[in-house]
Amino acid sequence: MTPGVGVVVATRDRRASLARTLQRLTGLPERPEILVVDNASTDGTAAMVRERFPYVRVLRLPRNRGALARTHGVRHARAPYIAFCDDDSWWAPGSLARAVALMRDHPRLGLLAGAALIGHDERPDPMNAALAASPLGRAPDLPGPSVLGFLCCAAVVRREAYLQAGGFHPVLFFGGEESLLAYDLAARGWGVVHRPDVVAHHHPEPLHRAGRDVRWRRNELLTCWLRRPLPRVLGHTLQTAAEARHDPAVRRALYEALARLPVVVAHRRRLPATVEADVRLLEKAGGPGAHG
Numbered sequence: 001m002t003p004g005v006g007v008v009v010a011t012r013d014r015r016a017s018l019a020r021t022l023q024r025l026t027g028l029p030e031r032p033e034i035l036v037v038d039n040a041s042t043d044g045t046a047a048m049v050r051e052r053f054p055y056v057r058v059l060r061l062p063r064n065r066g067a068l069a070r071t072h073g074v075r076h077a078r079a080p081y082i083a084f085c086d087d088d089s090w091w092a093p094g095s096l097a098r099a100v101a102l103m104r105d106h107p108r109l110g111l112l113a114g115a116a117l118i119g120h121d122e123r124p125d126p127m128n129a130a131l132a133a134s135p136l137g138r139a140p141d142l143p144g145p146s147v148l149g150f151l152c153c154a155a156v157v158r159r160e161a162y163l164q165a166g167g168f169h170p171v172l173f174f175g176g177e178e179s180l181l182a183y184d185l186a187a188r189g190w191g192v193v194h195r196p197d198v199v200a201h202h203h204p205e206p207l208h209r210a211g212r213d214v215r216w217r218r219n220e221l222l223t224c225w226l227r228r229p230l231p232r233v234l235g236h237t238l239q240t241a242a243e244a245r246h247d248p249a250v251r252r253a254l255y256e257a258l259a260r261l262p263v264v265v266a267h268r269r270r271l272p273a274t275v276e277a278d279v280r281l282l283e284k285a286g287g288p289g290a291h292g
Contacts, residue, residue, distance in 0.1 A: 004079050004100055006032050006035065007034045007082070008035050008083075008084055009035070010037050010070050010084075011038055013041045015045045017205070018049070020088075020203075021086075021090050022049065022052075024201075025090050026055070026056070028093055030094075032079070034053075034055075035059060036056055037061065037073040038059065038061060039064040039065060059073060059076055066173035067168035067177045070152070071168055074162055074163065074167060081099065081156060082156065082159050082162065083156045084153060084155050084156075085200070088204050089153040089201060090201055091201075092201060095114065095199050096156070099112050099195075102195065102198075103156070103158055106141060108189070108191045109191045109193065111150065111155060111156070111157045111161065111181075111192045112144075113149075113193065114155065114194075115128040116153060117199060118202050119202075125151065127149075130287055131150070131194035133285075135285045142193050145193060146191065146192060146278070147287075148186060152177075153200055154198075162185075165185045165187075165188055167181070169267070170263075171222055171263045172219045174215060175218070176215070176216045180226065180227065183223075213253075214249050214253045217250055218254075225264045226264055228270070240254050
């Protein structure tokens with residue numbers, strides 16, 4: 001048993017997939033605290049969890065809050081270190097213990113971006129190699145290369161750091177929300193690093209989720225508006241508008257972003273110069289976390 005670690009799983013209407021995930025999580029040697037945050041499912045998800053997994057806490061939201069469900073779970077968790085799972089992913093045995101040891105040994109470490117293996121054949125997610133090749137280097141007080149992007153289903157956070165940074169931003173809902181959280185952690189001095197020896201298994205369904213590309217493009221633009229300097233904001237917006245003339249998905253993404261502009265103005269906060277420099281370096285390298 002590894003004390004001090006919890007797992008937060010956000011879900012919506014994925015009862016069967018969630019049951020497989022919980023079967024794996026409840027069998028981990030670390031025996032983590034597990035919280036399922038149900039985004040207003042209508043398929044009996046909450047009842048299934050309570051019946052089949054009585055030691056798992058269920059927090060049921062009255063409406064779909066997207067990625068904010070994870071923040072709801074973190075706030076209710078008792079553990080100081082929290083691993084995220086999707087309802088189609090789980091952690092490899094021993095990985096959570098390794099993550100906790102790293103967090104305890106490196107007090108500035110706010111988020112650990114692990115590696116994800118996809119499907120039954122355990123294909124490395126392309127993000128793994130991109131994170132490992134981060135051009136940001138490695139700080140002497142951190143246990144891996146610094147990054148400004150991650151896969152949420154393969155991430156472990158220090159609860160204190162996550163809450164201090166505000167968690168996932170409410171304006172993004174879902175889709176590429178990870179980079180903004182990484183920016184906000186780095187802006188507060190927390191380390192965000194990659195460790196390939198902390199491993200999550202991800203078994204996504206083959207079905208294409210409607211609107212996924214639109215959400216990613218919308219949130220890429222919103223992230224730029226929220227944190228980047230005005231010249232970069234203008235350039236990214238003009239580029240998106242030019243693409244929108246010929247691409248219906250980009251056009252929809254632009255309209256959805258513009259509808260959120262009042263919230264963006266209220267929450268806009270430029271990154272510190274050091275973090276902005278890192279984002280620009282990632283842009284040049286085409287690495288994860290380059291938004292704008």
